[in-house]
Amino acid sequence: MEAIKELPRDIVASIGPTLAVFLPLVKAHESEISGIKHKTFKYGATERHQLDVYFPSGNFGGKAPVLFFVYGGGLMSGDRVFEPPADLFYRNVGAFFAKQGIVTVIADYRLYPHIKFPDPAEDIRDAMVWFVSNIDEVNKDVSTPADVDNIFIRGHSAGGAVAATLVLMPDLLPQDLRPRIKGLILQAGVYHFRDIVPLNPDVTSSYYGNEVQQREREPLGLVERAPENLLRGLSIITMIAEYDPPEYLAMHQDITKALNEKLGTPVQEIVMQGHNHISPNACLYSGEGEGWAFEVAEWVKVKSGI
Template sequence: MTRHLVAALGLVLWAIPAAAQSEKVTIVRDLDYVAGAEYRGGKDRLDLYIPQGASSAPVILSLHGGALEAGDRRDEGFVGHRFAAAGYVTAVASYRLSPQVSHPAHIQDAAAAFAWVKRNIRQHGGDPDRIIVIGHSAGAYLAMLLATDPRWLAAHQLSPRDIKGVAPVSGFFWVDKPGVAPDRPTYVWGTDRKVWMEASPARYLRADLPPVLILDTDGDEQWRQRQNADFAAALRAAGHTDVTVHKVPGRSHMSVWTGMGDGEDEETSSQILLFARRVLAAKAK
């Protein structure tokens, strides 16, 4: 999770063509999910990818990766196109980044984005009672923190129960464990170990969490693979009975996500769609 990796991430994502360009998908861009905020760079905005004729369609909110210091919704059109082509109204959100902000700004933005989707998606053809949250890397961390720590959605009079499923891809779940950043960025979480613990999704596990699909790849760093395996075990130990684990073979930390945009590797998106169809009882294509 170094700055060099983050810079490479941005270059790679900009180079990927949006998938499913031929599909009949309507894109509504730059919707402000924090009214009146006007964050620099439009970080308070999301884009919607809407299937043709959508009416009470299932919904996916996607949060990008980038070590909480890079990335943008505009890098991730391939995600919106992939899932909209499968029948899901898909919201792809930006959020504020470090070092300009620190924790908890990122998760506050993720909660605000979810709240906006919950309250506004019906007018765009989505069903506000059938929303799952997905994310890659740092976005996976945010998706899981949103689904475990109730404080962030409570600020919007919502709760993790409003999330019908969460699918973190190659994420991390303990900020306070060695490895999450071998160079743990103090500009994200500071230097207080108590804050690291409070910022960790693994500290909030219980039996009534939403269904979880944990995806990673054998190309992920060893510390990340350990966290994913340990997190699945910890969820089950907490009494959670709806935990699915899938390891995508032969992919890197990056390509397990960006493979959705190359038109050749569908395993990550296929696993997410299988999960979404089950937990949302969706009639998707």
């Protein structure tokens, strides 16, 4: 982890060097990662409508909570498994949380330029609806089945915005799905564009619209306008890395403050010490920097009554 603090804070500049730090460490655990049972399903019409499900090994007793992980990529890139030689990344995420006794789902979603607001959130919603509706098929021949009454969502970076949009838009989730969602984990997300220069302005304007529309559609605006009862009963964590870019720290502070005011009680905050924007997911199954993930896994299990 010492190498991370020496890397650039700029997200794009840090991706390659960060993955290079962790790839050999994760590679050493390739057989264990590959040994975690997983299945791939198609939940919609296109090749971007696929999801991977990772299952706990052994019998944890009863059913397991479900964690949907929504990856980032600026709404321009991202896949549920990286391209070789980095193809252990995101597989390591699914396998890590499955090892902790949590069924983990990683779904692809449509990307720019083939999207309009809120298509990616609708894709994740559709993945969740498919998962719940086809749970008998999903749970077939597994030792620890998924509990679709205990669903949690973790979104990172642009995926944090997608996850927040899904939960915060009042009419996006079906009425029979929303009560199943017990927790939301927002990790270094893109929450607003107020005094923030977007990483890619063309993508931002194409997806969110003009400045007025951006203010209405960005996650911070959705929190500010959310009905009082929308988040009732929902547990929330906000997370930021020690070496995240300053604008992400500012957005983290803004969304956390807004959620605290909306809920009337503080959400749980996690500062991932020693990490940059990329390393929290890359480190899983490396044996280094995994403390945040153990904390999240324990939180999920406690909130689901395990």
